[in-house]
Amino acid sequence: MIWQLLIKDLQRRKARPVGIIVWLALPLVLAFLVGLVSSGGSSSDQPQITVPLLVEDHDDSFVSQFLLGAFGRGELGELFSLTPVDSGRGRARMDAGKASALLIIPLGLGDSLLAGKSSTLILVKNPAQSFLPKIAEETVSILAEAGDRASRLLDSPLQEINHLNNRDNAPQDIDVARIAVQINRIIRRAEPVLLPPLVQVTEQTIKIKENQPTPSFSLFAYLLSGVVIMTLMFMLDNLAKDIFVEREQKTLFRLLTTPVTRRQFIAAKLLFMWLMAFLSLLLVWLFAIIAFNITPPSWLLFALLVVVTTGALSALAGLLYSFIATRTQASGIVPAFVLVFAMLGGAMIPLETLPGFIRQLAPFSPLYWAVYPWQRMMAFGDQNFGVILFLGVLAAFTLAGNGLTFIIINKRVRL
Amino acid sequence: MAETVLLVEHLYKAFDSLKAVNDVSFEVKAGEIFGLLGPNGAGKTTTINMICSLLPGDSGSVSINNMPINSQNSTLRKQMGVVPQDIALYEELNAIDNLVFWGRLYGLSGPDLKNRTTALLTKVGLLERAKEPVSRYSGGMKRRLNLAIGLLHEPDLLLLDEPTVGIDPQARHQMLDLIRETAQRGTAILYTTHYMDEAEQLCDRLAIMDHGHILAMGSLSELETLVGERRILQIGGSFMTDQIDKLLPTLSEIQLINRDQTQLTLSIPFSMAIGQILAVLQEHDLQVEHLDIKNPNLDSVFLKLTGREFKD
Numbered sequence: 123m124i125w126q127l128l129i130k131d132l133q134r135r136k137a138r139p140v141g142i143i144v145w146l147a148l149p150l151v152l153a154f155l156v157g158l159v160s161s162g163g164s165s166s167d168q169p170q171i172t173v174p175l176l177v178e179d180h181d182d183s184f185v186s187q188f189l190l191g192a193f194g195r196g197e198l199g200e201l202f203s204l205t206p207v208d209s210g211r212g213r214a215r216m217d218a219g220k221a222s223a224l225l226i227i228p229l230g231l232g233d234s235l236l237a238g239k240s241s242t243l244i245l246v247k248n249p250a251q252s253f254l255p256k257i258a259e260e261t262v263s264i265l266a267e268a269g270d271r272a273s274r275l276l277d278s279p280l281q282e283i284n285h286l287n288n289r290d291n292a293p294q295d296i297d298v299a300r301i302a303v304q305i306n307r308i309i310r311r312a313e314p315v316l317l318p319p320l321v322q323v324t325e326q327t328i329k330i331k332e333n334q335p336t337p338s339f340s341l342f343a344y345l346l347s348g349v350v351i352m353t354l355m356f357m358l359d360n361l362a363k364d365i366f367v368e369r370e371q372k373t374l375f376r377l378l379t380t381p382v383t384r385r386q387f388i389a390a391k392l393l394f395m396w397l398m399a400f401l402s403l404l405l406v407w408l409f410a411i412i413a414f415n416i417t418p419p420s421w422l423l424f425a426l427l428v429v430v431t432t433g434a435l436s437a438l439a440g441l442l443y444s445f446i447a448t449r450t451q452a453s454g455i456v457p458a459f460v461l462v463f464a465m466l467g468g469a470m471i472p473l474e475t476l477p478g479f480i481r482q483l484a485p486f487s488p489l490y491w492a493v494y495p496w497q498r499m500m501a502f503g504d505q506n507f508g509v510i511l512f513l514g515v516l517a518a519f520t521l522a523g524n525g526l527t528f529i530i531i532n533k534r535v536r537l
Numbered sequence: 538m539a540e541t542v543l544l545v546e547h548l549y550k551a552f553d554s555l556k557a558v559n560d561v562s563f564e565v566k567a568g569e570i571f572g573l574l575g576p577n578g579a580g581k582t583t584t585i586n587m588i589c590s591l592l593p594g595d596s597g598s599v600s601i602n603n604m605p606i607n608s609q610n611s612t613l614r615k616q617m618g619v620v621p622q623d624i625a626l627y628e629e630l631n632a633i634d635n636l637v638f639w640g641r642l643y644g645l646s647g648p649d650l651k652n653r654t655t656a657l658l659t660k661v662g663l664l665e666r667a668k669e670p671v672s673r674y675s676g677g678m679k680r681r682l683n684l685a686i687g688l689l690h691e692p693d694l695l696l697l698d699e700p701t702v703g704i705d706p707q708a709r710h711q712m713l714d715l716i717r718e719t720a721q722r723g724t725a726i727l728y729t730t731h732y733m734d735e736a737e738q739l740c741d742r743l744a745i746m747d748h749g750h751i752l753a754m755g756s757l758s759e760l761e762t763l764v765g766e767r768r769i770l771q772i773g774g775s776f777m778t779d780q781i782d783k784l785l786p787t788l789s790e791i792q793l794i795n796r797d798q799t800q801l802t803l804s805i806p807f808s809m810a811i812g813q814i815l816a817v818l819q820e821h822d823l824q825v826e827h828l829d830i831k832n833p834n835l836d837s838v839f840l841k842l843t844g845r846e847f848k849d
Contacts, residue, residue, distance in 0.1 A: 133638075137630055371628070372621055375625060379589045381642060
């Protein structure tokens with residue numbers, strides 16, 4: 123009986139194929155667009171990112187000038203937009219959202235460095251932004267590390283410079299020459315290590331053999347993992363409405379006068395939702411695998427994940443509909459839930475771009491559990507990301523969610 | 538003597554304070570068309586829903602072929618065909634796919650299902666357009682297909698809930714013929730309607746229902762005897778209460794059925810001349826604006842039983 127109901131729903135979709143084609147094509151189109159965005163375009167086409175960085179220089183020594191000069195040279199000069207601010211005004215501009223970070227150079231930084239004492243740079247990050255303050259933090263850390271290494275390497279001549287600085291009279295030429303020779307010797311001793319450096323970075327393009335898992339990160343697969351889950355949820359929302367459609371067109375009433383039971387009707391609807399979601403997810407990833415040369419690290423894991431992901435998403439859609447009384451209610455409430463779940467779960471926007479407090483909420487979104495394993499597997503080529511945990515959670519949700527949906531709808535569905 | 542297929546005994550159903558079905562009992566025998574006649578809201582559809590076990594009754598019992606109904610009993614459901622008041626079809630599918638789907642639910646398959654589908658489509662005049670989606674059909678065509686689905690598995694009991702609502706007279710005749718033919722093959726038919734003429738033409742026995750009660754039950758001739766050798770006279774005009782109070786004692790053979798300030802409903806013997814009544818009314822200064830005489834039929838029976846006209 124369930125089989126007959128399933129065939130009937132497939133026939134109905136086949137008779138009006140536009141709706142289902144749109145739902146199947148949507149993630150494919152999105153996948154294609156995401157693919158183009160993540161793989162195409164020359165660097166000159168990319169928008170220039172600039173990090174607005176405020177600086178309060180309380181030290182104003184040659185060391186602090188050297189540090190700030192580093193932000194104005196080469197690639198750092200293109201990346202950072204440095205704005206000196208007076209003491210106390212930096213915070214106000216940060217609060218107004220006009221900068222990504224505020225670098226505070228404390229008084230005595232130069233003296234401390236010359237004296238070999240530790241000193242602290244303060245970087246205040248704008249909490250409303252995610253990426254840009256992170257860039258500022260990384261850059262300042264690198265410069266601080268470089269300053270620390272330089273002060274240790276040139277400890278003796280720096281001590282001498284400090285001593286000369288503290289004298290009342292100007293340094294004599296002989297002293298300057300002696301220190302210069304000393305620095306020159308240290309650099310020469312370090313030359314085998316520094317020039318050429320032991321660690322070289324060279325750019326290479328490697329050929330990936332066909333059918334060999336790509337070891338590198340795929341931004342396309344990463345973004346697609348979220349987009350496809352969100353699209354599936356909207357498709358399932360549309361399919362779940364069919365319970366109301368059958369009620370409104372009175373076919374549910376008629377079905378229940380035949381040997382079909384209420385339970386069989388609900389089971390067939392849930393099965394149909396799962397089947398459509400399964401086919402859709404499979405098609406999207408097969409398209410991505412063929413068109414964008416992404417290969418899952420394990421086909422078994424891929425197959426299992428398709429089954430449990432679609433099972434869990436169908437259960438989620440079913441559960442949302444368990445508490446809905448009419449089609450009008452469903453049209454208003456369910457998409458709102460899906461959007462919130464998608465946002466929190468990283469299906470709409472990558473979690474890494476969201477503020478920290480939202481990232482902490484991610485595990486509370488059911489979609490997080492569906493998106494994350496796909497990102498790890500397809501984008502990072504990872505098959506050891508706690509696979510058992512995620513598969514287990516999705517499988518458990520499939521069973522519990524569908525079971526609960528079945529019980530609630532069976533009690534609530536009206537003729 | 539035909540066997541009883543459907544037996545309904547002392548059925549009750551209330552929705553809060555509204556008694557939708559109140560002590561309803563009747564039986565339908567094999568080959569019989571039993572009409573449940575009543576205005577909208579009389580309780581006909583609620584009774585049908587309880588017979589289908591889609592709605593639990595508060596008390597009473599329903600049995601089909603001597604087996605009490607049960608929502609889980611699929612064997613009983615196979616013996617029953619239901620044609621709901623609303624058109625219940627899959628509009629995306631064509632007529633053949635609809636019939637095949639519903640037929641399979643009743644366990645039909647293969648050449649048998651195919652032959653029955655073709656035969657029914659021919660009988661309801663839809664064979665030529667059988668491969669078109671139902672969404673393109675007119676209301677009458679959908680009604681005919683709605684009926685065909687209920688007949689497909691040749692049930693022992695056919696429940697028809699106002700199956701001819703909103704269709705043209707020609708299609709209605711076609712459907713009534715098909716229903717008669719089905720009954721002649723031995724199917725027990727429960728037919729609810731609010732069309733008096735349809736009930737008079739079609740039904741072997743009738744029950745008149747109002748406000749959840751069965752007011753009267755029997756064949757058409759039996760029901761008409763309730764009116765007796767009398768006819769119903771409806772007089773429209775403007776009547777003062779004291780005028781009517783004075784008038785009534787002077788008309789000894791007349792029974793007052795209903796009265797208000799604009800209408801008097803009277804039951805009068807066939808032997809009484811209308812002119813005689815009008816003369817008496819004139820004597821009492823009653824202004825008569827219109828006059829309506831009803832000979833014994835279901836309408837006059839309903840009027841006699843309820844004091845109200847049978848309205849949709």
